[in-house]
Amino acid sequence: MKISVTVTLKKDVLDPQGKVVSQTIQNMNYKNVTNVRQGKYFEIELNESNKDKAKKIIDEICKKLLTNVVIEDYTINFK
Numbered sequence: 001m002k003i004s005v006t007v008t009l010k011k012d013v014l015d016p017q018g019k020v021v022s023q024t025i026q027n028m029n030y031k032n033v034t035n036v037r038q039g040k041y042f043e044i045e046l047n048e049s050n051k052d053k054a055k056k057i058i059d060e061i062c063k064k065l066l067t068n069v070v071i072e073d074y075t076i077n078f079k
Contacts, residue, residue, distance in 0.1 A: 001046050001054050002079040005062060008039035013071045042066060051078065 009015050015037050022036040044061070048054040055076060062074045 001048055001051075003044045003046060003054065003058050004077045004079060005042040005044065005058065005066060005074055006039060006077070007042070007062075007067050007072050007074045008037060010071055010073055040066070054078070 009018075018036045018038040021038065022033065025033045025036065044058060046054050046057060048057065055078075058076050062076070063069055067074050
């Protein structure tokens with residue numbers, strides 16, 4: 001089973017890398033871009049056919065390794 005995980009900073013957390021990218025885009029004269037937030041993307045292959053079990057495993061991995069749950073959110077998508 002293929003699963004993707006997208007990790008982003010929570011909305012209230014300052015994103016300095018996103019700000020730099022946003023400013024660079026503005027300097028490139030793309031004035032209609034108003035905000036950029038940077039995140040992380042993971043593709044995970046899991047040898048599990050039960051979707052509920054797979055979600056539980058990936059959720060644990062996200063909480064223990066892939067994210068800092070204090071400042072980051074994550075979404076799990078099945079492919």
